[in-house]
Amino acid sequence: MHDYAAIRRLIPHAHPILLVDRVLEIQPYEQIVTSKNVTGSEPCYAGLADDLGSRAFSYPPSLLMESWGQGGAILWMERIKAQGQERSGSLFLAATRDVRLHRAVLPGDTLRHVVRIDQYVADCVLLSGESWVGDELVAEVGSAIAVMRPAESIAWEA
Template sequence: MLEHADIKRILPHRHPILQVDRVLELDPGNRIVATKAVTGAEPCYVGLPAEAPASAYAYPVSLLVESLGQAGGILWLHTAAQRAEPVTGTLIFGSARDLTLTGHAYPGDVLRHVVHLELVKGDNAFMRGETWVGDTRIATVGEILAVLRQDTTLVPA
């Protein structure tokens, strides 16, 4: 199991975009199970009026997929570190394909991401994953691409 402090040592992300709270299971090179608690204090809910319907509090799909991708990033970077493979550069979420959304998460829910590492080719990692709330699968992603890019190849802001 990895706690939040361990995750912060692996991922460069920080509040408010760090979207993984804990790693429950980690099988390097293969699979990770990670969680993210959704709270009503999330920045995505700021400004919602008191009379907003309950559906307005559905956790945004973009953040759900980002959280799933970060879990995959932890799996990839932790695996590389265990194998003493040099990993340098900026971790970038490349893409998500074959997304199927079958439910929603709301404040008070805990997302449970299950991500499988399919292939690492150079500075690219290909993964697939699912997100669950309790016993209900709410999302599947057939392919997630994460990439590492050297800072010198990124365009300055």
């Protein structure tokens, strides 16, 4: 469906925070399935000591949720593009609720995220879905909200 280069053109994320490698399936406006290969060379593992156990290399839940949310961003941007519009701001995964983590994700795992957009509301979307490694459910998201805000309304501190 979409390879890495197409994803980079579609959403405003870049290395090291672009956390989607490929779009596997898309049902326009409704659902997307993406993949993310977790490797030992992820920036989150930099500086970890060599003598740590496997648990130290669990992929951070915040990055798992960011990767999942970027699938929703891709689906949302596809809708905007299909309507002949352009993105008018920065995208944020603002909140998640009812998140259940079932097992750690480790280097070597390939995440498969299923993201549904349950509702479009102006410059927000309501999402739900899950993440898998193979046939094993690793995370569930009961609900989430993503927002688009004009760049000039965002206060960045140095």
